[in-house]
Amino acid sequence: MTDRPPVLHVGWMPRAVAALARAGADVTCAVAPRDAAAARGSDAVSRTVVVPDPVSAQHVLAGLARDGLPLKAFTAICSVLEYCIVPAQILDDLRRATPRNPGDPAGAGGRPRAPQMLAMRDKALQKTLVRRAGLPVADCTVTEHPETIRTPPAGPRTVLKPLDGGGARNTFLITGRQSLDAAVTALRADGAGPWLLEEYIPGTEFQVDGIVRDGHLRVLSVSRYVQNLIKVHDGAVVAHIVLPPARHTALYTATRALTSAALKALAYPDGPFHLEMFQDGERLVFGECAARVGGGRTDDVVRLAFGVDLREEWARTVLGRPSTLTEEPAHAPDAVFAGMNLPAPPGTVRSIPSHEQTLARPGVVHAAIEVAPGDLMPDITLASHLRAGLAVVRGTTETQTETRVKDLAHWFCTHTVCEPHPPAAPAPRAAR
Numbered sequence: 001m002t003d004r005p006p007v008l009h010v011g012w013m014p015r016a017v018a019a020l021a022r023a024g025a026d027v028t029c030a031v032a033p034r035d036a037a038a039a040r041g042s043d044a045v046s047r048t049v050v051v052p053d054p055v056s057a058q059h060v061l062a063g064l065a066r067d068g069l070p071l072k073a074f075t076a077i078c079s080v081l082e083y084c085i086v087p088a089q090i091l092d093d094l095r096r097a098t099p100r101n102p103g104d105p106a107g108a109g110g111r112p113r114a115p116q117m118l119a120m121r122d123k124a125l126q127k128t129l130v131r132r133a134g135l136p137v138a139d140c141t142v143t144e145h146p147e148t149i150r151t152p153p154a155g156p157r158t159v160l161k162p163l164d165g166g167g168a169r170n171t172f173l174i175t176g177r178q179s180l181d182a183a184v185t186a187l188r189a190d191g192a193g194p195w196l197l198e199e200y201i202p203g204t205e206f207q208v209d210g211i212v213r214d215g216h217l218r219v220l221s222v223s224r225y226v227q228n229l230i231k232v233h234d235g236a237v238v239a240h241i242v243l244p245p246a247r248h249t250a251l252y253t254a255t256r257a258l259t260s261a262a263l264k265a266l267a268y269p270d271g272p273f274h275l276e277m278f279q280d281g282e283r284l285v286f287g288e289c290a291a292r293v294g295g296g297r298t299d300d301v302v303r304l305a306f307g308v309d310l311r312e313e314w315a316r317t318v319l320g321r322p323s324t325l326t327e328e329p330a331h332a333p334d335a336v337f338a339g340m341n342l343p344a345p346p347g348t349v350r351s352i353p354s355h356e357q358t359l360a361r362p363g364v365v366h367a368a369i370e371v372a373p374g375d376l377m378p379d380i381t382l383a384s385h386l387r388a389g390l391a392v393v394r395g396t397t398e399t400q401t402e403t404r405v406k407d408l409a410h411w412f413c414t415h416t417v418c419e420p421h422p423p424a425a426p427a428p429r430a431a432r
Helices: 016-022 031-040 056-067 082-097 114-118 122-133 177-190 229-234 249-264 298-306 310-318 355-359 396-415
Strands: 004-011 027-029 045-050 075-077 140-143 158-160 172-174 195-199 204-213 216-226 239-242 271-282 283-290 336-342 347-350 364-367 389-395 415-421
Touching: 004 016, 004 082, 016 045, 016 310, 027 031, 027 056, 045 056, 045 172, 045 336, 056 082, 075 082, 082 114, 082 195, 122 140, 122 195, 122 283, 140 355, 158 177, 172 177, 195 229, 195 249, 204 249, 204 310, 216 249, 216 298, 216 310, 239 298, 239 396, 249 271, 249 283, 298 310, 298 336, 298 389, 336 364, 336 396, 355 364
Parallel strands: 004 027, 004 075, 027 045
Antiparallel strands: 140 195, 158 172, 158 195, 204 216, 204 271, 216 239, 239 336, 271 283, 336 389, 347 415, 364 389
């Protein structure tokens, strides 16, 4: 027997699982077959349950049943993966409603939390709740079929996106008939739906990360995107620069108010959050918010900038332990950090800068190269999570850090050699 609390993590995320293990949890992972070997080889994982798709609560339930693991065997069920968060919460609700002993009353675990977690995923529901709270947010409507928006939008610019997407994938800026037709064609090929048609908000886009406990913000980090994320489709650099609070007092004050009100409207009182907002003139406009640690090594950037490990704080939340933070964390003096994707051209990788070469570039304090010669490099203009690797860059000013980010992106891309993919062969016509 072990005195470590048994926790089920849905999906494979090595850094999150390691944080749970460091916090003392006995971790079981429900993973897809492609991740089974990595999970079984991890010292942080005690048991691996292989399922067809961990995004499906049904698949996870079936996998646990096959392995003889009832939901009540766990003290918590969780996930930090965008598409697994709601299924994990559904399973945790079922766990809390399941009597641990034959004589225990069912439903002793309190109200279901899945509806609140769903509000952190579905963009239409999220914007409705935030709007009801009186916060500035884009006007939007749900469309079931692309054909229903065949007429150009009334406004000069509109955004069309999936209801629960991520990384700006299948997100289109509509400026008129031509761009609308292209978006409709792409979405029809994708086959999913419904979609969200929303007002385009101009201005600068920001990334807001932190920890909320008992409804109070314990950590707040505000980062400015080097270029708004929707511009990834035009080849923009995907990078965010953490803004020192002492140099942006008014922005942090306004962001704290917006974030606190938004999290209250979404009924999300505990855990990590990753929020996006826009500064349109003098006002801040809510974009969207996720119940997870931000991607792209956001955890490393926040740790370097504020001395706080977001994943450790998340693990304490999962285990029902209080935060270790007793006061607002201070920003590192005379340092401005940025997290960024390392870009590369699409095709089969023939050569790519090494980890050591990348670390040797000005200001680089962390680098992770994720592809190797022989790998297929996707077209990074399709979504903001597509990349050849990640880096964390440091400077003494925001201007210097941004310059280093752009220089690193240009150097890495131009020093990566890829053999272009051959054009796809046309599909054979079906016999008539």
